[in-house]
Amino acid sequence: MALGLALRGVASAAIDVSDGLLGDLGHILKASGVGACIDTSVAIDLIAVRTHPAWTEGLFSHEKMLGYVLAGGDDYELAFTAPASARQAVQAAAQQTQTPVTRIGQIEAAPGLRLIDAQGQLLDQRYASFDHFA
Numbered sequence: 001m002a003l004g005l006a007l008r009g010v011a012s013a014a015i016d017v018s019d020g021l022l023g024d025l026g027h028i029l030k031a032s033g034v035g036a037c038i039d040t041s042v043a044i045d046l047i048a049v050r051t052h053p054a055w056t057e058g059l060f061s062h063e064k065m066l067g068y069v070l071a072g073g074d075d076y077e078l079a080f081t082a083p084a085s086a087r088q089a090v091q092a093a094a095q096q097t098q099t100p101v102t103r104i105g106q107i108e109a110a111p112g113l114r115l116i117d118a119q120g121q122l123l124d125q126r127y128a129s130f131d132h133f134a
Contacts, residue, residue: 003101004078006093014080020071022113022127025079029113032081038105041118043069063125070115071127081107 004014013028021043029036044065060068082090094101108114115123 002097003099006097010086010089011080011082017077017079019073022070035108035110035112036105037108037114040115043104
């Protein structure tokens with residue numbers, strides 16, 4: 001909550017990640033008419049491990065962890081977008097609120113969501129986030 005308030009006037013858009021990162025980010029992309037490219041290796045390393053430290057013990061396969069990180073819910077995280085020119089302001093908000101902030105991708109003009117791996121290769125796999133109306 002504190003970070004969200006600190007990002008007022010800095011972030012272009014923000015959403016809580018409660019129904020899965022991809023699903024909730026998809027709401028931002030649809031409303032804004034843009035796309036995004038997400039580095040899944042960063043998302044796993046910095047979201048899954050921080051949120052679920054037991055995952056580092058090798059209990060889940062890489063593919064299973066990726067599914068949980070991208071499509072799982074109740075992450076208690078904030079996904080937001082901000083222009084590259086606002087990086088210092090984002091870092092200041094993070095420090096002020098003592099909230100870790102990690103850049104996991106970038107917004108792109110072309111609609112749609114693209115996922116890349118650690119080598120920058122496009123992932124072909126599809127993930128479905130929670131849908132209240134399904």
